[in-house]
Amino acid sequence: MEVVAFATFVNHPSAIAALHALNGVKFDPQTGSTLHIELARSNSRRKNKPGPEAYVVIDKRSKARKDDQGSSDEGGDSENEEQSEPDKNTSTKSDDDLDPDNTERTENTVDGACSTLFIANLGPKCNEAELKPVLSKYPGFNSLRVRNRGAMPVAFADFKEVEQATEVMNALQGSTLPSSDRGGMHIEYARSKTRRR
DNA sequence: AGCACA
DSSP states (O other): OOOEEEEEOSSHHHHHHHHHHHTTOEEETTTTEEOOOOOOGGGTTOOOOSOSSOEEEEEOSOOOOSSOOSOOOOTTOOOOOOOSOSOOOSSSOOTTOOOTTOTTOOSSOSTTOOSEEEEESOOTTOOHHHHHHHHTTSTTEEEEEEEOOSSSOEEEEEESSHHHHHHHHHHHTTOOOTTOOSSSOEEEEOOOTTOOO
16 A cells, blocks of 8 residues: 655755655665655745644555546545645744744754654663664664663664664664564654754 | 653
8 A cells, every 4th residue: 555645844945855865765674665755746836834844744545546537536435635734824923933034944944853863662671782783774874872771771873864864763663673572663853952942 | 651972
């Protein structure tokens, strides 16, 4: 089954950067599925975004490419289209809108993304020796630190670029290790004090 | 849900 997603970024350059970074990435090692990314047509002309935050809409309908362009409704699929427009406050300025011309804020403004990953839901006996070979296979790998204080271990994996961290997160999200006993590992971007204005 | 080292 295929899934189609629409991702909106703060500005156009950010979307281009994400496109180049993630296009063709093998996100499911099991099946070898790769990401196919292109610019959405309806957005290519937009110059201004309603909100400062990025958002993603996932359309769970399968991408049935069997010449059914005429049929407007797929039977049995109780999916409604909730496309775009998270907020209709085009005229209402949010109080934290302190940077109107933020066209150069292309950096890591996308939802707290950073080059360090926080890895949780590891097995009790998981350690650096087990994790490092897995993570170091991926490009841009910098360092790994496993913290085992008390309950379950958590790990921090740092990569050179945010895009590389993102690829690893997508590739390994939910995957299990030999030591896993509580299901697949849970990976997020690491929190840092210097994020979120 | 669980976020450390510099």
